[in-house]
Amino acid sequence: MTKTIKRRGVTRRTLIQGSAMLAGANAITGFPAVHADEPVTLRYLGTAVNQSTDIANKVKQDLGITIQYVPVTTDVVTKRIITQPESFDLVDVEYFSLPSLVPSGNLVGMDAKKIKLADQITTVLSQGIIDGNKIGNQGTAPFKVFYLDGKHSKAFSKTPTEWLTLIPTTYNADSLGIRPDLVGRPIEHWSELLNPEFKGKSALINVPSIGIMDAAMAIESAGTIKYGDKGNQTKAEIDKTIDILTQAKKNGQFRAFWTDFNESVNLMASGEVIIQSMWSPAVTAVRSKGIKCTYTALAEGYRGWCSGFALPRSLSGKKQDAAYDFINWFLSGWAGAYLSRQGYYSAVLATTKKFLAPYEWDYWYEGKPATQDIHAPNGSLTEKAGAVRDGGSYETRMSRIACWNSVMDENEYLITKWNQFIAA
């Protein structure tokens, strides 16, 4: 009993002290003081890739907001939004899922007026334009689903509005991961994924909507099929693609399929697989083990993807304010710089640049040789001085996106066929 009383006393006192301290901190950094009076906790749903404890600690320090991560896989993020929209306060979800999410009405449009840097979000994502040039628009490109008609609208707007579907967090251009030491020759085309030369040594991602895109890139590159839109295939195109994949599988082309990011790292690091679908942080992870792994620019271009923040319909009041503050903070540079060191790109380049050392900016964004050793956020060595980022600069890489992750109109059919392929 005495214990409880004592604990209570301490809590009240520390609370007062704590808020005074936080108020002070806010005064210094210039962030709004609303969260100092009463601590706010935001439940942040997303895949583990963006959910770093360093970011959570920094937010706590800068804004006084506690971030509680709910790490799940890509599929489960979508599932949770549809089935349990009350179970999170903030979600980091991919643009390609939006056509299946927006009609549910479980997410609300993001108010551009409350996002300070909304007008500075890169045109790569908002308009599909880089340096005045158009970027490939096959698949569910972010700029196709960037705006909503209204806050609670269930339809996308073709023209810019005040309501954004998502506020972009990270995005990138994906390619094939390669073990140059075991492949032994330069790889320049997507078709190499299905080249019998690598029989039993290639792997494909077992997420139907992404796997089919990588396969389509490879098949188109080999000249077997010319797709209308790789990201929105017709039934006939899906049939042909799956037939080719099934044949390759029966011939023993694939060593394995993977669904989890870590599986792809293990397959590559152990040498079981020497060429496969891969994500940029996975390549970084293999390299930080001291194993050579490249993420080459291929002639046919990249498969792009982007994820961003959305808020659930039920969010209101203090939590909503805190969520907007957090998102504004996220765009203000520190988080962008942090994630850039993992190989991602950030939505507002100007603020990110401020938080990266010049040599880091040159390496990650300008495609220039590193003047010093490049380190990952956890301090491990990613690249030695002199290295150049695979694929070159931001402009070069982003301008060469050929298609984007997508949910096709024939999604249901695709999944049936994909299951057939796995069972074959």
Add this chain to the structure above:
Amino acid sequence: MMLDGGLQRNHASETERSGERSDLRGDRTQRWFSRLTAYWQALPMAVVFLIFFMLPLVVTVIVSFWRYNEYSIIPAFTAQNYLAVFDKCVGSLPNLCTTFATYLSTLKFCLIVWAVTLVLGFTIAHFLAFHIRTLTMQLVLALVCIIPFWTSDVIRMISWIPLLGRNGLVNKTLLSLGLINQPVEWLLYSSFAVTVAFVHLLTAFMIVPILNSMLRIDKSLIEAARDAGASGWQVLVNVIIPLSKTGIAIGSIFVITMVMGDFVTIGVMGGQQIASVGKEINVETGYLQFPIAAANAVILLVAVLAIIYALTRFIDIREEL
């Protein structure tokens, strides 16, 4: 189990009493009370079962008959989900459709793993029950069999990878012994790897129930068989196996249900190249196709229940318990 016993006893005493034609009031209330007690005792389990098993199951069955689109499920009756599962299954014979091929592959694993774990589990249990003299030693060795369960089964599964991989321990040893010229590929990400992992994960589920049955065998029965001139083999076939039937049946049910419903082991060890019903359901729910996933789950349930029903035709578990 206890409930059944209690009811039987009550029943027995009831007939006895009615024979005596005693209808004393107090006696009746007492009887009524004792019967009620049995139900009270069974209530918590029944409630847990109802809420966490029956209710979800009923919902699954209902949803399996609903329509759906990309982002919602629509409560309108349709058998389409079941038709979709068996799409082109009859027409394309003798070529197997996805569903038949998947079930055939899962059943194949089921049969192989069941046979191997049964032989292994029975042998180990037999050794523990009849060849180890002291109870302490029996307990210690039984515990040793369970130790792998102290880590997660994912870890136990993954630890096979550095062993069986292309550059794994087995291949390196074989290469250095000069038995092979290049690494053997079928060791990992193959049916073989899946079987090895299953046997590793599931043998304990065979050992424990069989050991439990064997420990309950009255040793004097074996002595009697010996005295009557039975050989070791005859004792095994005519005494031990019949009396271990319950354990064998329970172990078999564990192994079969686990293999049928698995998708993690088949996924990891098969390099996701081998289909399983569980993985199919997993992919479908991942894409919010809950009704078709529910239909698949119902079909899987029916298949597993059919196997268990067939098993209980041979062994009446309830009677043996």
